[in-house]
Amino acid sequence: MTSRRDVLRHLTLAGLVLPFASTRLASAAAPHRPARRRVGQLRITILSTMLADEGIGEWGFGALVEVDGRRLLFDTGAHDDVVARNARELKVSLDTVPEVVLSHFHADHTSGLVALRRDVAPRQPMALARAHVAEGIFAPRVRDGDPTDYNEMNRVRPQYEAAGGAFVVHGAPTQIHPGVWLTGPVPRRNPERNWSVGARPTRVQRGGQLAEDTVPDDMAMIVDTDQGLVVLTGCGHAGVVNIIEYAREVVRPAPVHALIGGIHLFNASEQTLAWTEQKLRGFGVRHLIGAHCTGVETVYRFRQSLGLDRAHCVVGAVRQVFDLATGIRAGVIAR
Structure with a gap:
């Protein structure tokens, strides 16, 4: 078994990791702002969501991101074997993917992480050896009157x-x-409440206090291209409008060339949907793949309200591809 120290040493030598010794590798004090450069090549392949042209569908999300010669895995699915099985069926190798991004702590996005790492490590010690997460992902989640930590990431x-x-x-x-x-x-500048609340919702420990669990660790990936911003989300619990506004503030105020992933509107009210689609029109969304928790009806509604067509707005499915050069390859079932 390759040790974590060996992986860190190899990644450091490869220029992939700063040589920190602790889990907290990236500073939370200030954004890291190297010289700005836009991406020229981008391909996103969905490996986990509910529908499937090939492979297995599940209530979860995972996607392979190939960008200017780099490969990253964004989320790892709801079951520990689905992303791996779908990757094999699609003949997608994860052995040359050094990095994972986890959008938030929920198990339908993180369950495959350990199994995937254990599978690839004997063949390629640097594969899936670095996992990017947002601050707060390891915060304990508890229920009133129950001291159990329900945050599965603290076992992962x-x-x-x-x-x-x-x-x-x-x-x-x-x-x-x-x-x-x-x-x-x-x-959370807009009052979006894009997270599920069950009969016994968890509360999150922050600063020694218990507060409503709004999934504060929710994180998105933003790819800057000449065509505009490509926004990739797992569930969008922070609110898709909050995410895009923040991306336009942090990266640049460009149109949204593509919005891909889950945006947790499957059970949204008519008022919320109307407000959201009005905001998305203002962002100039040109391509939309509504996967996972977006909602099938929501995707069809947005197709009409955003003035898109079947080539530019589809329900997400396993094997589906977004390519910066050619757009969406929807497959059969999602059209």
Whole structure:
């Protein structure tokens, strides 16, 4: 088994990781702002969501991001084997993917992390060895009158580190590669409540106090291109409008060339949907892949309200591809 120390040493020599010794590898004090450069090549392949042209569907999300010669895995699905099985069926190798981005702590986005790392490490010690997360992802989640920590990431964390993985915690927007940004925690300036509340909702421990769990660790990936911003979300619990406004503030105030992933509007009210679609029209969204928790009816509604067509707005499905040069390859079932 490759040790975490060996992985960190190899990644450092490869110029992939700063040589910190702790899990908290990225500073939360201020954004890292290297020279701005836009992405020229981008391809996003969906590996986990409910519908599937090939492979297996599930209530979860995962996507392979290939950008200017780099490869990243964004989220790891709801079951520990679905992303791996779908990748094999689609003949997509994860052995040359050094980095993972986890959009937030929920198990339908993180369950595959440890199994995927254990699978690839014997063949390629640097594969899936670095996981980017937002500050707050490890905060305990409890229910009133129950001291149990319901945050599964606090069980995933020691297993992933024992398998040689290292977490990079982002407390602020960070450009992890030229033109590729992670938002870190997103300010909640608009009153979007894009998270599920069950009969016994969890509460999050922050600063020694218990507060409503608004999924404060929700994080999106923003890719800056000449055509505009490409926004990739897991569930968009921070609110899709909050995410895009923050991206336009942090990266640049460009139109949204593509919005891809889950935006948690499957159970939204008519008022919320009307407000959201009006905001999305203002952002100039040109392509939309509504996967996971977006809602099938929501996607069809947005197709009409945003003035898009079947080539530019589809329900997300396994095997589906967004390519910066050619647009959406929807497959069969999602059209």
